[in-house]
Amino acid sequence: GQNIDQPTEMTATEGAIVQINCTYQTSGFNGLFWYQQHAGEAPTFLSYNVLDGLEEKGRFSSFLSRSKGYSYLLLKELQMKDSASYLCAVVDSNYQLIWGAGTKLIIKP
């Protein structure tokens, strides 16, 4: 079967750095997305990785290792507004999105 694993919840301090991991086992791979979702809102796009390595975009960076079936989202200089759920999703061989359950990130002052 297809499976996406990410931690259920993480807590970090304002101004710090946090890394959210995602491991996947899917039938085929056509890329991995990270989305941010605030409570009561739809997901918003953060990043897309299809090749191995690190993609940096401002305070957010995303890393992919296809051989290990592993990705992480790195958030720097955390702000209170970063409190949200972070969803990892993999595009499988049928170009369908396979979703992780999401990681709820709690930022404390």
Place this chain on the structure above:
Amino acid sequence: GAVVSQHPSWVICKSGTSVKIECRSLDFQATTMFWYRQFPKQSLMLMATSNEGSKATYEQGVEKDKFLINHASLTLSTLTVTSAHPEDSSFYICSARDAGDYNEQFFGPGTRLTVL
């Protein structure tokens, strides 16, 4: 670009009534649209995939006679929840895939359905 709208944003209805939710791609053609349901503190659950001009493909456990999907044009898909019951109360989100980009999905803002 790549904006998807949903209407209504929220709806409250009585048990037994039907509710229609619209999903529109505003600045691109969406050959494929997806309908998701999300219960509180849970991840997105794919309900169905609809391709323009053909019947929707429903995920296992989703009743196609209860959740009617119509994708009549490249910019509009509708989800009708028929004979809604309180257990259908949820956050319904649509997404659309650009005909020219087979990977990314663009999400609508979601519709909060509450059935009394």
